[in-house]
Amino acid sequence: MTPVCKVSELTPGSMKTVNVSGKRIAVANIDGQYFAIDDACSHVGCSLGSEGFLDGTTVTCGCHGAQFDITNGKVLALPAVSDVSSYEVTVEGDMVSVAV
Numbered sequence: 001m002t003p004v005c006k007v008s009e010l011t012p013g014s015m016k017t018v019n020v021s022g023k024r025i026a027v028a029n030i031d032g033q034y035f036a037i038d039d040a041c042s043h044v045g046c047s048l049g050s051e052g053f054l055d056g057t058t059v060t061c062g063c064h065g066a067q068f069d070i071t072n073g074k075v076l077a078l079p080a081v082s083d084v085s086s087y088e089v090t091v092e093g094d095m096v097s098v099a100v
């Protein structure tokens with residue numbers, strides 16, 4: 001588990017990009033539940049955590065509109081056709097950590 005940010009930096013309904021061992025990960029807080037997926041959209045690699053939009057558990061890529069389920073990385077809408085990886089997230093005290 002790698003600490004990535006404080007709980008206060010990730011308010012409910014928000015999402016951000018973090019770096020874990022040189023890998024970009026998008027971390028989200030959905031009503032107090034935390035999820036992490038690859039930050040790079042599987043279409044052509046735009047940042048989901050920084051340029052994407054979160055609506056419920058659906059992330060929409062800001063570049064061309066592909067959608068992913070933040071809870072498991074499954075692709076939901078074109079133009080992306082491949083899932084992205086999802087990662088385990090834990091919260092201890094005020095720190096959010098991701099296992100990559």
Ligand code: FES
Nearest residue numbers: 041043044061064
């Ligand atoms: S890079 Fe995400 S939809 Fe094109």
